[in-house]
Amino acid sequence: MIEVVELTKVYGSTRAVSGLTFDVKPGQVTGFLGHNGAGKSTTMRVILGLHAPTSGRALINGVRRRDLKDPMREVGAMLDATEVQGGRSAFDHLLALACAGGIARRRVVRVLEEVGLAGAARKRIAGFSQGMRQRLGIAAALLGDPGVLILDEPVNGLDPDGIRWLRTLLRSLAAEGRTVLLSSHLMTEMSLTADRLVIIGRGQLIEDTSTAGLLARFQGDVLVRSPHAARLARVLEAAGATVRRTASTPGDEGELLVTGLPAATVGDAALANGCAVHELAPRQKSLEEVFMEITR
């Protein structure tokens, strides 16, 4: 459980986060969205106790990060996978972190296997690809088997296999009752992974909602292909829809994009007016389109 309450962080003259309040509940994956500079990383750093809030507070399991008794076993974090010392082997890197939390060496071996780096454990991190560094960063977050995970852009640089692996991993961690907060700019991935979304802009909360609920609120349009497109368009406009004609072909044949009416109503209207319909497809707005719309 993560609680952010009236959080404000000011750096010099820059207000990075401003009166931000949201909860991240256990048992689900919460996506943290916002444009670059919206305040995501700042918020995560404050939650992790790396930056002191100007006002407000951020709590993990009901207390501030600094008051956690055994921080590595309560919260695991991946902030920036490039922030490692390349001269060290993956094993030594994780072993040093594990030692700090009193975590056994065999857990390091186990975590390296879990993220698929067992074969590269003794290689220097400097030679790692970006995807391997991401996996190493995720391994570090998992070391203490924590109940709360905070991951900043964990998907960056992963190959398609890696992206699927991470999605499955995060969903299963959440299913075990853990709290998972992750940020990403990859909207398609986010809509597949996150149950809830916290969207911020200019340091302030824009949306705190379920992914399905958000998408349902932003209805897409209905694609209609008909040999009587022009007539059908007039009928639908009369019924209150906004119609855009695309892919116009000679004659009356054409494609319409209808907004403001559900697909069933469009079909009924076509039947009632004797317009044949060759294709009728409701189209969902993508999370990317919704995100661009509400953060504009």
Place this chain on the structure above:
Amino acid sequence: MNVVASEWVKLRSLRSTYYVLASTLSAVALTGFAALSISRYHDIHAGGEPVGTGLGFSADIPPVLFGMLGVLAISGEYGTGMIRLTLTTIRRPWTLIPAKAAVVAAVAAIAGQVLAFATYFTAQAVVGGRPIGASFAEPAALSEVLATGAGCAVAAVTGLGLATVLRSTSGALVALVALLLSPTVIERFLPAPWNDWSSSLTIPALTRQLAGVPDAGAFGPLPAVAILTSYVVISLLAAAFAITRRDA
């Protein structure tokens, strides 16, 4: 204790640690050459300056290099940003400072001690049977060698403190060299007895005073201990304060 174990893994798993330790052997080489040329002079002219323990010829080298060890123990983490990851694993930021200090001080004390003995025995081997060396039977010879390891540890902690405050490898290295050498530079511009006091403040001068070497400086063994301790205490406090007060 966990954090100390963690810092030990970090220090032993970076190549730079071994490069720095290997480069301290330059002190042995420098003393060896000095002892050699003095021995040659002695053979031809009879008399001249004695070699003694031989430590004095290369005394400025170990504090700089072990100070560098202390700098690199934390400046690399600031340079890469790994400090943030480190701080997510521990309860309080300040605990990182004594843990790193304990590790670099222990390594510097042991390596510095080995280096001091190596330097001493190299000098004596070069001198051979000539009456210009210093056996351990001579006053302060053994204690001078033994105090050198402590001086290396002090230098390492000083380097760590500078790097924590400055958060930059290059900045900390410049500051380290400036701090270690400034007393001897400032000495030239000061009237007596200030010049003596100033030159007595360097780590090699302090360890010689600590060992009771004759004419080693303006202070005695006890003030030397106090000044060496204050190098350590000021470095640790400044570093702990900086890491606690600043956003990582």
